[in-house]
Amino acid sequence: xAGVSQSPRYKVAKRGQDVxxxxxPISGHVSLFWYQQALGQGPEFLTYFQNEAQLxxxxxxxxxxxxxxxxxxxxxxxxxxxxxxxxxxxxxxSSSPREQETQYFGPGTRLLVL
Amino acid sequence: DQQVKQNSPSLSxxxxxxxxxxxxxxxxMFDYFLWYKKYPAEGPTFLISISSIKDKNEDGxxxxxxxxSAKHLSLHIVPSQPGDSAVYFCAFLSGNTPLVFGKGTRLSxxx
Numbered sequence: 001x002a003g004v005s006q007s008p009r010y011k012v013a014k015r016g017q018d019v020x021x022x023x024x025p026i027s028g029h030v031s032l033f034w035y036q037q038a039l040g041q042g043p044e045f046l047t048y049f050q051n052e053a054q055l056x057x058x059x060x061x062x063x064x065x066x067x068x069x070x071x072x073x074x075x076x077x078x079x080x081x082x083x084x085x086x087x088x089x090x091x092x093x094s095s096s097p098r099e100q101e102t103q104y105f106g107p108g109t110r111l112l113v114l
Numbered sequence: 115d116q117q118v119k120q121n122s123p124s125l126s127x128x129x130x131x132x133x134x135x136x137x138x139x140x141x142x143m144f145d146y147f148l149w150y151k152k153y154p155a156e157g158p159t160f161l162i163s164i165s166s167i168k169d170k171n172e173d174g175x176x177x178x179x180x181x182x183s184a185k186h187l188s189l190h191i192v193p194s195q196p197g198d199s200a201v202y203f204c205a206f207l208s209g210n211t212p213l214v215f216g217k218g219t220r221l222s223x224x225x
Contacts, residue, residue, distance in 0.1 A: 004157070033212070042120075042203050042215030043158065056212065091157055101146045101207055105157030 002026075004106035006092050012112045013082045021077045021109045025094030032075050033103060034067055035091040043091050049075060082113045117141045120204055120216030129225045133191040137204035137216050140185065144214075146207040147180055149189045151200045152218070158203060162189070194223045 005024040013019050025032050030051050035043035036059075045059040051072035060067070064082075069075040079086055089110050093103035119138045127133045135149075145166040150158035164171040164178045164187075171178050177190045187204055204216040 006157075040123075040217065042118075042205075042217050043213075044215070045212035048212060059212065093157075101163065102148070102160050103213060104160065105150075107155065107157045 004092055004094055004104055006090075006106040006109050008109060009107060010110050010112075012114065015084060015113055016081050017113075018078065018080045019082055019111065021079075021090050021111070023075045023077070023092030023106060025073065025075070025092070026096070026104055027073075029094035029096050029104075030072070031095045031097075031100065031103075032069060033093040033095075034075070034077050035093065036061075037089040037091055037108070039088075046077070046090075079111075082111075084113050087111055087113045117144075117214050118204065118206055118216045120219055122219050123217070124220040124222070126222045126224060127194045129196060129223055130193045133189075133194045133198065133221055133223065135189040135191075135202050135204075135219050135221065137187045138185060139187065139206055141206070141208060141214075142185070143208040144206040145209070147178070147187050148205040148207070148213070149176075149178060150203045150205055150215075151198075152203065153200050161202075191221075194221075196223050196225050199223045 007022045032049040034046040037043045047067045048056040049069045064080045066078045089108040091108045093105045095103045148163040149161040151161045152158045179188045201218045203218045206214045
């Protein structure tokens with residue numbers, strides 16, 4: 001596709017509900033990143049994939065957060081038993097092998113946990 | 115332990131004048147520096163970058179300056195246009211570590 005796409009764009013969940021957020025990176029981009037952006041803050045790193053391998057998950061805030069990219073393209077970020085503090089915008093970014101330093105972001109999924 | 119400080123949450127500039135956005139950092143291992151621009155309800159868009167071996171990079175109306183000794187990064191936009199109104203984030207890379215972002219500065223360009 002032309003850019004990184006994410007779905008859904010908005011998600012309202014009741015506390016305790018599980019959610020799944022999807023990211024479609026730019027075609028050919030091997031690196032994929034997930035970030036969490038709280039209100040008034042910059043994006044904060046959650047996890048990183050190179051192809052299907054999850055190379056860094058040091059930013060995941062708890063074991064309720066899980067990400068996968070089984071075929072090295074589409075990725076899913078899953079949050080189990082959502083809490084109110086999980087409310088944030090979840091951003092996905094991808095980068096190409098030739099331009100690794102530059103990450104291209106999707107529009108984000110705004111998650112609101114009630 | 116804040117590695118990046120983007121101390122001005124907002125900035126207003128008259129159309130046609132220069133906008134100067136600033137970031138300070140503490141991690142001397144950072145070796146690649148980027149600016150992203152974000153409109154409401156959209157993801158950040160890459161704007162311009164600079165590596166640690168340079169002190170200036172220019173792209174049209176946008177110039178990024180790096181002062182390694184002062185650990186200071188700035189973005190100059192001249193002339194500023196109303197369409198430049200957005201939130202600007204500085205972001206920093208060190209080797210294979212993840213991007214570290216500042217908190218953002220909301221720029222308003224007034225016609």
